[in-house]
Amino acid sequence: MNALRSGVVKTVSLDRERDIASARYAVSKVCDELGARALRKVRFVTAVSEVARNCVDHGGGGWLDIEILRKPTRIGVRCIDEGAGIPNIEEAMRDGFTTAGSMGKGLGGARRLVDIFEISNRPSGGLEVRLVSAL
Amino acid sequence: MTRTSLETVLAILREEFDELLSAWLETQKAEGVRRPDLFSDRESRRQLGELLRGLGDGIDAADDQRTLNLEAEPWAGLRAALEEVTHERVERGVSPSEMATFVLALKQPVFARLRQKLEAAPDKLIEEITEFSRLLDAVAMHTNEHFIAERDQIIERQRTEMMELSTPVVQLWDRVLTIPLIGTLDSVRAQEVMENLLNSIVEESAEVVIVDITGVRVVDTQVAQHLLRTAAAVRLMGAEAIISGISPKIAQTMVELGVDVGEVTTRPTIRAALSDAFRKVGFSIERRGDADRG
Amino acid sequence: MAEAASVYLVERVLLVAIRDNITDTEIMNLQEELSDRIVAEGARGVVIDIAALEIVDTFVGRVLAQLSSMARLLAAETYVVGMRPAVAMTLVELGMDLSGSKTALSLSHALRRLRRDGLA
Numbered sequence: 001m002n003a004l005r006s007g008v009v010k011t012v013s014l015d016r017e018r019d020i021a022s023a024r025y026a027v028s029k030v031c032d033e034l035g036a037r038a039l040r041k042v043r044f045v046t047a048v049s050e051v052a053r054n055c056v057d058h059g060g061g062g063w064l065d066i067e068i069l070r071k072p073t074r075i076g077v078r079c080i081d082e083g084a085g086i087p088n089i090e091e092a093m094r095d096g097f098t099t100a101g102s103m104g105k106g107l108g109g110a111r112r113l114v115d116i117f118e119i120s121n122r123p124s125g126g127l128e129v130r131l132v133s134a135l
Numbered sequence: 136m137t138r139t140s141l142e143t144v145l146a147i148l149r150e151e152f153d154e155l156l157s158a159w160l161e162t163q164k165a166e167g168v169r170r171p172d173l174f175s176d177r178e179s180r181r182q183l184g185e186l187l188r189g190l191g192d193g194i195d196a197a198d199d200q201r202t203l204n205l206e207a208e209p210w211a212g213l214r215a216a217l218e219e220v221t222h223e224r225v226e227r228g229v230s231p232s233e234m235a236t237f238v239l240a241l242k243q244p245v246f247a248r249l250r251q252k253l254e255a256a257p258d259k260l261i262e263e264i265t266e267f268s269r270l271l272d273a274v275a276m277h278t279n280e281h282f283i284a285e286r287d288q289i290i291e292r293q294r295t296e297m298m299e300l301s302t303p304v305v306q307l308w309d310r311v312l313t314i315p316l317i318g319t320l321d322s323v324r325a326q327e328v329m330e331n332l333l334n335s336i337v338e339e340s341a342e343v344v345i346v347d348i349t350g351v352r353v354v355d356t357q358v359a360q361h362l363l364r365t366a367a368a369v370r371l372m373g374a375e376a377i378i379s380g381i382s383p384k385i386a387q388t389m390v391e392l393g394v395d396v397g398e399v400t401t402r403p404t405i406r407a408a409l410s411d412a413f414r415k416v417g418f419s420i421e422r423r424g425d426a427d428r429g
Numbered sequence: 430m431a432e433a434a435s436v437y438l439v440e441r442v443l444l445v446a447i448r449d450n451i452t453d454t455e456i457m458n459l460q461e462e463l464s465d466r467i468v469a470e471g472a473r474g475v476v477i478d479i480a481a482l483e484i485v486d487t488f489v490g491r492v493l494a495q496l497s498s499m500a501r502l503l504a505a506e507t508y509v510v511g512m513r514p515a516v517a518m519t520l521v522e523l524g525m526d527l528s529g530s531k532t533a534l535s536l537s538h539a540l541r542r543l544r545r546d547g548l549a
Contacts, residue, residue, distance in 0.1 A: 042515035049486040109523035333514035371517040373534040
């Protein structure tokens with residue numbers, strides 16, 4: 001039961017395409033447990049789906065931490081991949097940017113769906129994306 | 136080292152409970168935060184009594200005064216009492232500074248008693264006054280935080296209620312809905328309008344919705360974007376949106392702003408939109424032969 | 430495949446109900462199966478029911494759009510039906526309006542329109 005917990009409550013590994021669905025399911029469940037409104041939940045889980053797909057398709061896989069933040073209660077996700085990172089993050093965030101044949105609404109779209117969107121290249125390589133939304 | 140350096144304060148809280156309670160009430164009265172208009176004497180005494188008890192229990196049980204943490208277990212009783220008091224005062228419209236003064240009014244009567252009891256031990260007196268002051272400041276702070284959180288909740292609730300009032304979705308006919316927009320349309324409101332409308336589409340199995348902007352003061356690029364997004368979402372649901380109430384002036388502004396409505400149907404009046412909507416759901420309006428043609 | 434979506438032929442219309450939390454591969458396979466069946470059955474209409482989908486992200490949105498374009502090339506009209514309000518709002522926010530597909534409230538609404546247009 002996550003209703004009273006805070007901090008990281010679950011980690012989902014993102015190695016294969018099927019893991020994207022698992023990540024959506026896990027985040028959706030935490031949203032339900034926290035009593036999120038339908039629209040809030042759908043927006044957040046959709047953003048998670050975009051970020052998780054980016055991790056699997058372009059980041060060579062990685063993992064995703066689901067965390068609960070308090071005062072006020074919010075949900076957060078940190079997605080980390082072990083790929084090469086993105087040389088020009090601003091450019092990648094623009095709508096229509098595409099690398100591997102996707103239509104590129106993914107990351108830019110995800111940013112519009114959440115309250116806080118942070119993206120950075122990790123010093124040790126790979127990309128880190130953090131999403132936070134109120135419920 | 137005793138568990139608490141506030142043993143004299145604790146003794147006062149326990150032994151002079153009733154006197155202290157009365158003195159606290161008096162100070163509140165003097166400070167003008169007693170609010171007899173809102174709370175009866177009996178109610179106030181009961182609430183203050185709970186607070187004093189919570190305070191005493193906390194001081195007694197907290198093992199280290201230096202790491203003063205009101206979120207910790209020993210303070211649960213005090214927190215509960217504070218939350219009740221705050222809740223009721225927020226509901227009745229008390230201000231945040233009144234709320235803080237309400238708590239801090241306890242200092243004076245406690246200090247007066249401490250001075251009496253510790254006349255012969257000035258160092259101890261200063262220590263207890265400092266410590267108790269610190270504790271009560273923390274309590275006031277906690278009260279304030281809780282007060283603000285409570286008030287935010289009330290504001291949010293009122294906003295939601297107003298939103299529901301200001302964006303009513305009205306059924307005009309089977310499968311035909313309208314939402315008359317009035318005033319300004321910012322992003323938050325636009326989203327709520329959209330949510331309201333889409334949920335109504337599901338509930339009423341609506342096929343046509345008329346978004347009437349006759350009462351919208353200004354249509355700038357952003358408002359136009361909101362309207363077009365609403366129309367797009369309505370279409371995704373499988374219904375059709377008609378935007379009505381486009382005055383010649385609004386039409387001119389929209390062209391000047393370069394707004395392209397694309398496939399979205401627009402009509403100058405709700406009347407024109409309604410006749411369109413009827414046609415789309417398979418009805419027609421005709422004048423009866425015997426009607427008064429006056 | 431069978432678990433990802435169920436496909437039935439009614440009149441000359443392929444009815445497709447997509448299950449929730451479908452994976453990328455499953456929906457790509459569905460796209461392939463559907464194009465084969467449109468030709469094999471001579472279907473003139475395709476109705477895709479997404480009422481079970483809690484989430485439609487840009488990937489699924491794009492596949493739905495592609496499905497419609499592909500069906501049109503094979504002379505079948507596609508309706509996407511049953512989209513939830515929160516999904517519709519999110520898709521609009523993502524800039525995906527599925528402008529190439531037709532939409533209807535439900536399966537029966539879509540069938541009525543297909544009949545009206547002589548496609549069912």
